[in-house]
Amino acid sequence: MNEVKIGIYVCHCGSNIGGVVDCKEVAEYAANLPNVVVSRDYAYMCSDPGQVLIKEDIKNLGLNRIVVASCSPRMHEPTFRTVVEESGLNPYFMQMANIREHVSWITNDTPKATEKAKDLVRAATKRVIHQEAIVPQEIGIKRAALVIGGGVAGIEAALSVAKAGYKTYLVEKKPTIGGVMAQLDKTFPTLDCSACILTPKMVDVAREANIELITNAEVVGLDGAVGNYTVTVKKKPRYVKDDCSGCGDCVSACVMKGRIPSEFDYGLAKRGAIYIPFPQAVPLKAVVDQENCLMFKTGKCKQACVTACERNCIDFSQKEEEIQIEVGAIIVATGFKPFDAKKVSKYGYGRYPDVIDAMQFERMTNASGPTGGKVLTSKGEKPKKVAIIHCVGSRDVNTNRHCSRVCCMYSLKHAHLAKEKTDAEVYNFYMDMRAFGKGYEEFYQRIQGEGVRFIRGKVAEIVEKEGQLKVKAEDTLLGKNMELGVDMVILSIGLENCEDADKLSEVLHINRSQDGFFMEAHPKLNPLETPTAGIYVAGCSQGPKDIPDTVCQAKGCAGETIKLLNIGKVKLESTIVQINPDICKGCRLCQKLCPYGALEFNEESKIMEVESAKCKGCGTCAAACPAGAIKQQQFSTDQIFAEIEALLEGVESI
Amino acid sequence: MEVAAEKDILHEIMTCIQCGSCSSSCPGADNLDLTRRQLWRMLQMGLVEEAMSTELFWQCTTCSMCEIRCPRGIPLNKIIMELRERYLEKNGPYGSMQQMTTILNLTKSITGDEPKNRLLWTENIPDITLEEREKLVKDQAEVVYFTGCVSALFPQAYKIPQSLTRILLKGGIDFSLLGEDEWCCGYPKLAAGCGEDSIKDFAAHNIEVVKAKGAKTLLVSCPTCYHVWKNEYSNLGKQHQIEIKHYTEYLPELIKQGNIQFKTDEVTITYHDPCDLGRKSDVIEEPRELIRLLPGVKLVEMRFTGKDSKCCGGGGNLEMTNSELSLEIAQKRVAEAMETNAQYLVTTCQQCKRTLQNAVRKNRARLKVYDLLEFIAERIDTTTGGEAK
Known part of the structure; x- marks a missing residue:
């Protein structure tokens, strides 16, 4: 090996690091470490001049190893690998030391922070000596996509991917697509008819040659990795043959x-x-x-x-079946579950027939709904007074802490519809009005102008007295407790993640955030992808949202999917393992431990083999192999020991 | 306007969103000059003096309805207690609290009775023998029954401990009373704002006398004593290995043994959950299980039950500081019970029973108010002597 020449670059990250760590001192310290040729500190290493600094040093000083002490590698590892690569070195000759998240952001103690930063830089410097050149493998992918869930998010995503020319499977749990949007009457703030704008899209799905629609079905298994997923779908029997014409x-x-x-x-x-x-x-x-x-x-x-049935379509002998489909990417669009208002017993939902929830009101006001669009009490009369209660099952530690993001606006819509259809006095009980979207604040003003009364107060309870529903709350703007008698109460229920979210998160290896919804890889900069590459999340399964945001997210996921399918190949993880056939004894211990099924036993040679496409580089097998036959790229034993030994330098006893 | 320091319990109010759910959840809502929310607002803005000048934190039964409904989960009860403590520190005891705390410190009972009076109720227990009566206070016993001041010292409530005594004797339980050695649990002092430290000696004494009997289980018929024994004593760092049980947690097993014969005629009752037992201690299913074990008894629930149960008006020393408000709260609860058309309003607390019974008289309502113990004792089939055949 040529002489190792290391360059060290300590980043201030403005005051993010520089405000706590004495970066100059760290750089001066590092200059005296073995093999270090140059050591610098700079305000923003990720900036263009910062990058040029590294490139120039590589060229002029013949550096062959680079250490950047800055933020988390999650942020800028790709940046600095590219810098190194552009200078003609293998990108894996670069090592980062995280002195921001692990040092400056967690303390204000400058002397101690500076000492820790030195330790981390020393460890990275000793480690980088042992790093090796890696050329990541590339493999071809399956140029097809799976969309799970046939609500408006799934429909939009599937249509976009399919229209870009890729085979798209759309799997829906219910017997029909359409989701919750198909059940809504009008949509805020424009009040256009929900079905009128959705059903053409549904018809498009049925007509689109690239879409294979699988209804009454659930995803129950997943194998493989980004670009090459094998998905198991359980199809429930419909007991009606495909020949059915829907005559009724x-x-x-x-x-x-x-x-x-x-x-x-x-x-x-x-x-x-x-x-x-x-x-x-x-x-x-x-x-x-x-x-x-x-x-x-x-x-x-x-x-x-x-x-x-004239076509003899009914077939009670149909059986449940499991099919396997192969796709390169997956879009999760499983939607939400409306909050069950029975859980808030103080409002008497399920006890008083005229306390209804928002979804029931949607059906009631819908012209094709059970009342033909008439708003009626349980006695079949038009209500004279209606109360609408916001935030039922939202913004409450006793139910869900998160805001539903839609109930303010749909409550305004319901107020409008109730007033329009019954001429009733309408009272909206709210905690805060959140009219953040395009045209929303204007809509709020419009509904106020229609004479709807807004009472700022969370309703404490509802009781039935003298043939009326008594709504008890404080009008917090007047500072007075009130008991309002009404004929109908509409509970504006919140949104929770879909029913089998826990099962699905297990099958797809995707996480859920504290609110129960599926978690995105990064809340700001990677909001569409999950931490599992090639699996994207759209619509309310990621978090409550209105229709415009849902459609945006769905189309965004479709864009990401198309990008992936269009490239047609994926780079494998750089940290995958290799098995040394001369050392492996075929004990198969690693096979049992591998969470991804990436290790196979070769019956002929009697040793283990790695299926690189499946390996995620977790390192479990490498750590467990009793013979030391498994080597993990980027995490070899000598690299890790060099790092540990460097960290322990100067520590006398533990 | 200073923001309360983070360690300060008053800091908890900073996350209040001023929704007013507490205001109209308060059982006394209709009779207050300000709403509950307005009190929190003052504290939020650092106007502690102004908050202290109101009566709101005394006009409170500490029923905790506001707290369980608070969408931000703020410990409102603790804040009320803190204000009471600060008031006491600054102005001395509030209203009649002066007298009560003096009496308590002197006699260790809320009535000022001398210790020997704690056994007066044992003198006329129906159908027990003289021999049995003389053995009610033993040196050693598996179970100790902590009677509580109200049951032991208010003749109106005597039937409650008497009933439990009869049931325990019929069930063949090895139990003892503390008799003259029993002290008040200390709750009235906490509610008066005297602070946790003020009941340390009460806790120490009570734990010591129970332990001296070698008892494993402490049986309680008062939900407030229960709450204090179970939660407050251990908060004071007084660790004891005694199992605390309200009688509704203890009796189902005993009755299931089938040694007691009950009447079978049909009656309809409704059940009032005491705040300290239901909302604060989550003992909700046990009393209902006990009721279901009684033949012929049909339970009809009120609109608000269990954790949602409305207050009787008798908690938090409100009866002492504002008896009118206390009565009005009780009247509302009785009205709710009347809607069930039940013949009996049954509860599991001597204080709830007292306040509800007063309200029934005031409302001229046709409703019998019983503690569940009295109800069970009355259901014992006397034609068979209550013994199963």
Whole structure:
């Protein structure tokens, strides 16, 4: 090996590091370490002049190893690797020491911080000597995508990817796509009809040749890595053949007709055991509800549906099946679950029939809904007074701490609709009004102008007295407690992550943030990708959001997916392991420990082999191998020991 | 306007969003000059003196309804207690609290009775033998029954400890009373703002006398004594290995043994959760389980039950400082109970029973107010002597 010549670059990061650590002292200290040819400190190493400094030194001083002491490698490792590469060196001859997150951001003690920074720089300097040139492998990918969830986010994402020319699988758990948006009446702040703007998109999905729509199905398994995922999808039987034309003859014939609460109408209407979720459903095909169908419950039914179907589509012998699909990228768009208002017993939801939740009101005001769009109390009368309660199941340590981001605005919409349809006096009880989106503040003013009364106070409780619902709250702007008698209460419920979020996060190896929603890789700069490369997250499964934001995010995820599929290849992790065939004894201990199934036993040679595409470079096998046959690139034993020994220099005893 | 230091409990109010949920959750809401929220606002703005000049923190039963409904989870009860302590430090005892604390310090009971009077209630317990009566206070016992001041010293409440005594005797339990050795648990001093330190000697004494009997279990019929034994004594650093049980946690097992025969005629009751037992100690299912073990008894729940249960008006020394407000709160709870059309309003606290019964008289309501112990004792089938055949 040529003589090792190291250059050290200590970054001030403005005052981020320089305000606590004496960077000059660190650089001077490092100049005296073995093999160090040059050691400098500079205000912003990541800036253009900072980069040039390194390049010039490599050229003029013949440096062959670089240490940058700055922020976390998560931020600028790619930057400095590129600098080194552009100077003709292998990029893996660069090592970073994190003196920002690990030093300056966690203390104000300058002498101690400076000492720790020196320790970290020393460790990086000793380590970099042992670093080796790596040329990451590249492999081809499957140029297809999977979108999980067929709400507005999934629909938009799938359409974008498919229209870019890539095969797209759209997997939906329910028998139809459309999601919650299909159930809404109007959309804020423009008040355009939700179904009118969504259903053309749904039809597009059905028509798009590049989309393979798989409804009534769930993702249950995932294998592989970015670019090459194998996904297992469980398809529940529909008990209706694909030949179904959606004529609805079976639906009207079902003996259970009108006896099962309809999910689509939030229990306000009833359906049969064979049903079509709603008239614009995609696919427009009947489905049998196995839980309620007499054929499955008792085995006895006159099978009126079978008789009614002219195309002989009904098939009770269909079985659940599992299929495997291969894709390069995955977009998670599983949406949200509306908060269950029964959990807030003080409001009497489920006890008083005229305390309804926002989703029920959506169905009620919808012209194709169970009341034909009329807003009616349980007695079938128009309410004279309506109370709308914001933040039910939101912004509350007893339920969900997060803001639903939509209930202020949809409560305004509901106030408008209630007033328009009944001429009732409408009272909105709110904690804070959040009208942040485009056109939202204007909408708020418009609804105020329509005569809706806004009371700033969180409702304490609701009781029924003298045939009225009494809403108790403090009007905090007047400083007076009040008891308002109304005929109808609409609870503006919050948003929670989808029902099987925990199961899905396990299957996809993606995390959830404290609020329960799926977590993005970086809240600001990588908000669409999950920490698992090639898996993106869109819409309300990532966090509550309105339709415009959902669509933006969905299209963003589609863009990322298209970018990946378009390149057509991925670089493998630089930290993958290699097995030395001369040392490996084939004990197979590593195989049991590998969380990614990347290690295979070769029956012929009787030793282990690595499937590089699957290896994530976690290092578990390398640490466990009793023979020391597994070497992890970038984390070899001599590199790690050099680092540890350097850190322990000067420490007399522990 | 200084922001309270972070260690200061008053700092907790900084995260209040002024939503006013507390204001109208307060059982006394209709009778206060200011709303609860306005008190918190003063503290938030550092106007502690102004807050102290209001009556709001005395006009409080410490029922904690505001606290469990607070969307920010602020310990409002502790803040009320802090204000009481600061008031006392600055101005001395509030109203009649002076008399109460003096009596307590002197006699260790809230009535000022001498210690021997703590056993007066044992003198006319129905159907127990003289021999049994003489053995109510033993040197050693598995179980000690901590009677509490109200049950032991208010003739109106005698039936409660008497009932528990009868049930325990019928169940063949090896138990003892503390008799003259029992001191007040100390809660009235806490509620008066005397601070935790002021009940240290009460805690030490009570723990010592219970331990002296070699008891493993301490049985309590007063939810406030229960709360103080269970939570406050250990907060004071007085670790004891005694298992604290409210009778509703203890009796189901005993009754399931089937040694006691009950009447079977049908009655409808509603159950009032005491704040210290339900909301503050989460003993909600146990009393209901006990009720379900009684044949012929149908339980109808009120609109607000369990953790959501409304206050009887009898907590936080409010009865002493503002008896009118206390009564009005009780009247509202009775009105709620009347809506169930139950024949009995049953609770598990002698203080709730007293306040609710006063309200029933005031409302001229047709409702019998019982502690569950009295109710159980009354349901014992006397035609069989209560013994199972």
